Amino acid sequence: MVKFQTMTIKIIFILGFTSILIVSSQSQAPPMLENHFEWCINVTKVDRTIALKARRHDLTFNDHKGNCFLYCICSGVGFCDKDLKLVTKFLEQGTDIDKEKIRNAGEKCNQISTEDECDTVFERFKCFFDHVPETPVH
Numbered sequence: 001m002v003k004f005q006t007m008t009i010k011i012i013f014i015l016g017f018t019s020i021l022i023v024s025s026q027s028q029a030p031p032m033l034e035n036h037f038e039w040c041i042n043v044t045k046v047d048r049t050i051a052l053k054a055r056r057h058d059l060t061f062n063d064h065k066g067n068c069f070l071y072c073i074c075s076g077v078g079f080c081d082k083d084l085k086l087v088t089k090f091l092e093q094g095t096d097i098d099k100e101k102i103r104n105a106g107e108k109c110n111q112i113s114t115e116d117e118c119d120t121v122f123e124r125f126k127c128f129f130d131h132v133p134e135t136p137v138h
């Protein structure tokens with residue numbers, strides 16, 4: 001069941017991302033994080049209050065849809081690579097936080113793995129924000 005949900009999210013993500021690329025290539029405007037935020041809410045059917053918590057790095061919720069929302073954001077915006085590893089170079093941008101601290105947290109947290117991709121992304125982000133709580137909210 002979990003694998004089916006993850007596969008469904010991947011398929012929806014690929015179709016949606018392809019649509020965004022087509023539209024953005026026509027308008028010459030890159031998709032905005034805000035648009036992707038809304039899109040991921042719609043795709044994952046997550047409660048908006050949980051999505052807003054996730055956006056503020058408040059990962060105290062216990063909700064699989066919330067975890068899949070993070071997966072959607074992570075894979076769609078570039079916070080994660082194709083293997084769902086946190087991309088520390090991306091997380092370093094626009095911050096005065098010590099780059100070594102960010103890299104060390106990324107290395108440590110990227111070692112986390114679960115049987116479910118949504119849960120893996122959630123646990124990696126939770127670990128990262130525990131180690132680098134001053135990470136700016138986007």
